[in-house]
Amino acid sequence: MSDNCPVCQTKLNTKQPTGNADVSTYAYDCPRCGKFFFQENEPGTSMFVLREGRVAILKCWGERSHLVRYLKSGDCFGEMALLDLYPRSASVLAVDRSIAIEIPADSLHQLYQQDLEQFALIFMNIGRELSRRLRDADSRLFEQAMAGKITRPADLPSAI
Numbered sequence: 001m002s003d004n005c006p007v008c009q010t011k012l013n014t015k016q017p018t019g020n021a022d023v024s025t026y027a028y029d030c031p032r033c034g035k036f037f038f039q040e041n042e043p044g045t046s047m048f049v050l051r052e053g054r055v056a057i058l059k060c061w062g063e064r065s066h067l068v069r070y071l072k073s074g075d076c077f078g079e080m081a082l083l084d085l086y087p088r089s090a091s092v093l094a095v096d097r098s099i100a101i102e103i104p105a106d107s108l109h110q111l112y113q114q115d116l117e118q119f120a121l122i123f124m125n126i127g128r129e130l131s132r133r134l135r136d137a138d139s140r141l142f143e144q145a146m147a148g149k150i151t152r153p154a155d156l157p158s159a160i
């Protein structure tokens, strides 16, 4: 996490997150690039569901930020840090005017205590989405390995 924009290195304006559900929260404002929901490597205590707009998922490599993918309305982001308790794996920049529903970990815990059925449904959907993304990542890695762009996985044992 830094005070500078991961894309253009301009100093960011920082906003304190409100911590309320149903509030769209941009944590950082870059005068050049626009608004970020969060930055790579910062701790994460909430996930977001994009209600309107489009966001870019960016990862830093060396001095530069690179586009990983775009997400559209209905997609969620930030759920990985919520589940594995590691820092944010990427930065999220609003490309269009974007409205997201922020769901803090505390709210999910409350839901667990009050409505187990809804809680299970939400986690089922998060699990499904993560599985889709893992499938996509696996298949992209496999294609690149087969094209010789990255190291091939070890050969299968000959007994198989």
Ligand SMILES: [Zn+2]
Residues within 6 Å of the ligand: 005, 006, 007, 008, 009, 010, 030, 031, 032, 033, 034
């Ligand atoms: Zn910027």
